[in-house]
Amino acid sequence: MDSNINNFTIVDAPEGISGSGFFATSLDKAIGLARLNSLWPLPFATSCCGIEFMATMAPHYDLSRFGMERLSFSPRQSDLLMVMGTIAKKMGPILQEVYVQMAEPRWVIAVGACAASGGIFDTYSVLQGIDRVIPVDVYVPGCPPRPEQIINGILKIQDLVHNESGRRRNSPEYKELLAKYGIE
Amino acid sequence: MTPTLQNTPTDYVPVLMQAAVVIGFVVTVMLATHYLGPARKTKRKLQNFECGIEQVGNARSPFSVKYFLIAILFVLFDVEVIFMYPWAVNFRELGAFGFWEMLIFMGFLLSGFLYLFLKGAFTWDRFNKPEGH
Numbered sequence: 001m002d003s004n005i006n007n008f009t010i011v012d013a014p015e016g017i018s019g020s021g022f023f024a025t026s027l028d029k030a031i032g033l034a035r036l037n038s039l040w041p042l043p044f045a046t047s048c049c050g051i052e053f054m055a056t057m058a059p060h061y062d063l064s065r066f067g068m069e070r071l072s073f074s075p076r077q078s079d080l081l082m083v084m085g086t087i088a089k090k091m092g093p094i095l096q097e098v099y100v101q102m103a104e105p106r107w108v109i110a111v112g113a114c115a116a117s118g119g120i121f122d123t124y125s126v127l128q129g130i131d132r133v134i135p136v137d138v139y140v141p142g143c144p145p146r147p148e149q150i151i152n153g154i155l156k157i158q159d160l161v162h163n164e165s166g167r168r169r170n171s172p173e174y175k176e177l178l179a180k181y182g183i184e
Numbered sequence: 185m186t187p188t189l190q191n192t193p194t195d196y197v198p199v200l201m202q203a204a205v206v207i208g209f210v211v212t213v214m215l216a217t218h219y220l221g222p223a224r225k226t227k228r229k230l231q232n233f234e235c236g237i238e239q240v241g242n243a244r245s246p247f248s249v250k251y252f253l254i255a256i257l258f259v260l261f262d263v264e265v266i267f268m269y270p271w272a273v274n275f276r277e278l279g280a281f282g283f284w285e286m287l288i289f290m291g292f293l294l295s296g297f298l299y300l301f302l303k304g305a306f307t308w309d310r311f312n313k314p315e316g317h
Binding site: 074075076093094095096100101104105169 | 238
């Protein structure tokens with residue numbers, strides 16, 4: 001491990017027009033770049049995937065290097081909901097409430113088989129996938145997934161954040177999607 | 185002519201300008217984020233966050249004065265204990281004088297405690313018990 005403090009990388013500038021003393025790019029690209037490196041996750045950990053998430057946040061895997069130094073336990077300040085673990089049917093409305101109260105724009109990652117599909121718990125009490133109550137952006141398979149897989153999911157989310165158009169959240173398709181879940 | 189250290193009110197104009205810039209920046213950024221940032225202000229979103237659970241009732245409901253008494257008594261004896269820590273650290277230096285001083289201090293507070301006890305501040309269910317108890 002190189003501990004040289006000068007040995008860090010800076011994000012590349014987005015595509016744009018540059019000349020002497022100026023650089024111009026589209027607002028979407030600049031905002032996307034800023035957002036993707038400053039996501040604030042809200043960990044919604046209910047079971048073993050949460051333990052894997054702890055490893056992901058710990059120094060060895062170090063999720064902080066993607067700009068996620070600060071976990072938020074209040075939905076008001078977070079824009080990435082990380083659902084990790086089995087969600088019982090009684091937990092469904094609570095999960096939706098947390099999602100609704102998050103800051104705009106918001107993304108959701110379903111970590112593990114349970115969050116994605118109910119996993120092995122094909123029973124009366126378990127929600128068969130959190131996409132029955134909230135829209136999900138990225139699914140991470142595994143039971144539980146390794147930290148590398150969670151990091152891969154995070155990189156996929158960052159891709160989405162980076163390339164999201166500023167108009168997406170106002171589009172009729174998006175509103176229709178939310179309306180499907182009974183969210184205004 | 186000798187150089188003198190004189191302050192005129194005009195010397196402070198840069199400070200005022202700095203203050204204006206700082207306050208202006210904060211106000212502008214806060215207004216900009218509120219008006220330009222994406223927001224979805226629905227009734228459900230603007231509700232108090234109670235860990236995802238629907239809120240029930242109002243927090244500002246009347247409650248029994250007994251809880252208030254307990255809280256105040258706790259603060260009283262909590263402060264007493266806080267005083268005892270530095271006293272215990274300096275116990276040897278303060279000697280017998282410090283010992284008696286602390287005893288007087290605790291005596292005062294304990295007399296108040298005794299007063300409350302005799303007044304019946306600790307008989308919680310005084311009004312619920314049948315006569316003769």
